[in-house]
Structure formats: structure tokens, C-alpha cells
Amino acid sequence: MKMLDDDIMAIMAKTLAEQQKLQQDRIIAIVLKAVASELASFGIEDDDRRKMRADFQHLRRWRKSVEQAQSFILKAVITVLATGLMGTVWLGVKVVLSK
CATH class of the missing domain: 1.20.5 (Single alpha-helices involved in coiled-coils or other helix-helix interfaces)
Structure with a gap:
């Protein structure tokens, strides 16, 4: 039973870490898009x-x-x-x- 609980905790921790990583990636993508949009509104493109x-x-x-x-x-x-x-x-x- 102890082994089963440890395995469940490890799986949960791994799943939560993956979800957090995905959420951070989404946040970073949103922020980058917002910054690029703001810079573009000032006439500054990524190529510049x-x-x-x-x-x-x-x-x-x-x-x-x-x-x-x-x-x-x-x-x-x-x-x-x-x-x-x-x-x-x-x-x-x-x-x-x-x-």
C-alpha cells in the first residue's frame, strides 16, 4: 500500500509539473504576442x-x-x-x- 501511495504521489507531481510548464509556456506566448503587438502599434516590427x-x-x-x-x-x-x-x-x- 505504501508503494502504491508513493507511485500515485510521483505521478501526480509529474502531472502537475507538466501542467505548470504548459501554463507557463502559454503565459510566455501571450506576453510575447502582447509585447510584439504593442511594439507594432508604435511602428516597430520584429525584423527591426x-x-x-x-x-x-x-x-x-x-x-x-x-x-x-x-x-x-x-x-x-x-x-x-x-x-x-x-x-x-x-x-x-x-x-x-x-x-
Whole structure:
């Protein structure tokens, strides 16, 4: 009797695992179909994946270069302001010392 119960439990476990796998496969198929449908509504087809990846990589490089340029511009502005301030102080010192 114990062996029979173990066999039944094993069969039930296997059956439930197969059902769960089938259900997960169906869920994945539904999700993929929904995502593909949404992307298609934006004009993005499955065949465009490589092109889109290249576009996103280009956009990322563009964004990084813009961020780097902003950093350089900020440094340049600070340098110009500091140089102007130092020049003003130097001219002030020259005027005071020449009197």
C-alpha cells in the first residue's frame, strides 16, 4: 500500500509539473504576442531589432558625448571666470601700487 501511495504521489507531481510548464509556456506566448503587438502599434516590427539596437547604441553614445561636452563647458566657464577675476585683481593691484 505504501508503494502504491508513493507511485500515485510521483505521478501526480509529474502531472502537475507538466501542467505548470504548459501554463507557463502559454503565459510566455501571450506576453510575447502582447509585447510584439504593442511594439507594432508604435511602428516597430520584429525584423527591426538589429536596427533598433544600433539606434539605441547611437543614442547612448550621443547622450554620453553631450554629457561630456557639458562637463567641459562647465570647466571652461569656471576657468574663464577665475582668469577674469584674477586679471581684475591684478589690474587693481597694479593701479594701487602705481599711485
